[in-house]
Amino acid sequence: MPESVDTSYHSYFTLEKVAKGVWAAIVVPGSGAVGNAAIIDLGDVTVVVDTFALPEAARFLNETAEQLTGKRVKYIVNTHYHGDHHYGNQIFADRIIISAELTREVLTTNGPPELGEWQDGLKQQIAALQEIHRTAGTPRLIEALGYEIAEKQALLAATPSIRRVTANLTFRDTMFIHGSDRTIQVFTYGGGHTCSDTMVYIADVQVLIAGDLVLSKTHPAMLHGYPGVWMKIVERIGSELDFTRLIPGHGDVAGPECIQDMLDYLKRIPEYALAAAQSGSSAQFWIAKGIPAPFDEWAGSHIFDWNFRWLFNQYTQS
Numbered sequence: 639m640p641e642s643v644d645t646s647y648h649s650y651f652t653l654e655k656v657a658k659g660v661w662a663a664i665v666v667p668g669s670g671a672v673g674n675a676a677i678i679d680l681g682d683v684t685v686v687v688d689t690f691a692l693p694e695a696a697r698f699l700n701e702t703a704e705q706l707t708g709k710r711v712k713y714i715v716n717t718h719y720h721g722d723h724h725y726g727n728q729i730f731a732d733r734i735i736i737s738a739e740l741t742r743e744v745l746t747t748n749g750p751p752e753l754g755e756w757q758d759g760l761k762q763q764i765a766a767l768q769e770i771h772r773t774a775g776t777p778r779l780i781e782a783l784g785y786e787i788a789e790k791q792a793l794l795a796a797t798p799s800i801r802r803v804t805a806n807l808t809f810r811d812t813m814f815i816h817g818s819d820r821t822i823q824v825f826t827y828g829g830g831h832t833c834s835d836t837m838v839y840i841a842d843v844q845v846l847i848a849g850d851l852v853l854s855k856t857h858p859a860m861l862h863g864y865p866g867v868w869m870k871i872v873e874r875i876g877s878e879l880d881f882t883r884l885i886p887g888h889g890d891v892a893g894p895e896c897i898q899d900m901l902d903y904l905k906r907i908p909e910y911a912l913a914a915a916q917s918g919s920s921a922q923f924w925i926a927k928g929i930p931a932p933f934d935e936w937a938g939s940h941i942f943d944w945n946f947r948w949l950f951n952q953y954t955q956s
C-alpha cells in the first residue's frame with residue numbers, strides 16, 4: 639500500500655501519516671473544508687472520521703482513503719453535530735455512518751435549514767465578517783477573518799448541493815470496530831464542546847482522534863458548549879487515555895502537551911471574561927485590549943471574540 643498519496647490536485651487538505659495505517663487529513667485554511675478528518679486502516683476495512691464541511695472535499699477524502707488502504711471505506715464516524723464535521727456525509731450515504739445517539743437526535747430533530755433561509759443567513763454572516771475585517775487591528779485577526787469569510791463563501795456556493803445524511807448506526811457510551819489487523823474504540827465522555835462529543839482511540843499505536851474537544855493552538859468555539867463540563871472531560875482524556883499523538887478537529891496533529899493547553903484555555907478565558915464582566919467596563923473595552931497571552935498566538939483569533947462576548951453576556955446577566 640502507498641504510505642501517502644498525492645493530494646496536490648485539490649486544495650482542501652494535506653495528508654499526514656500519524657502512525658501505521660492512520661492518516662490525518664488536515665484542512666487547508668480558507669478552502670471550505672474547515673474541520674479535520676482522519677483515515678484508519680483496520681486491515682480488512684477502512685474507517686473515515688468526519689467528512690468536512692463540503693461534499694466536494696469529502697469526495698477527495700473518499701478517493702484518498704481508497705488509494706491509501708486499497709479498500710472501499712466501510713465506516714464513517716461523525717464526532718459531533720457541527721456541519722464542518724458532517725456536511726460531506728452524503729458522499730458516504732451507502733456506507734455505515736456512526737455517531738453518538740444524541741448527535742443523531744440533534745441532527746434529525748433540527749433538520750437542515752430551508753435553502754433560502756440558510757443562504758440568507760450565510761450572506762448576512764459574510765457581510766458582518768467583512769465589516770469586522772475592514773477594521774481588524776492585528777495581522778492574525780485579519781488573516782483569521784479572511785479564512786472565515788472564504789470558508790463561508792465556499793459553503794454558500796455549495797448549499798444547493800448539500801443534503802443531510804445522518805448516522806444509520808448509533809451508540810450510547812462506547813463501541814468497538816473490529817478489523818482483521820486492529821480494533822478501534824469509538825466512544826463519548828458526554829457533552830463538552832457540544833451536547834455530545836465522540837472520540838476515536840486507536841490503542842495499538844496510541845493515537846487519539848479528539849474531534850473538537852481538544853484543538854491544537856486554535857481557539858475552540860465555546861458557544862454551543864459547557865466550559866465547566868468540557869474541562870472535566872479534557873482532564874479525563876489526559877488521565878485515562880494513553881496516547882502519544884492526537885488528531886484534533888482543528889489545527890495540526892499534536893502530542894499530549896495539547897491537553898494542558900486546552901485546559902488552560904477552558905479555565906482562563908472564562909475567568910478573564912468573569913473579571914471583565916465584574917469590572918463595570920463594556921465588552922468592547924475589553925475586546926479592544928486584544929487576546930490575553932499566550933492565546934494571542936493561536937489560530938482563529940475571531941473566535942476569541944465570539945467566546946468572550948458569549949461568556950461576558952452570561953456573567954453580566956447573572
Ligand SMILES: [Zn+2]
Pocket residue numbers: 718720831850887
Ligand atoms: Zn465543533
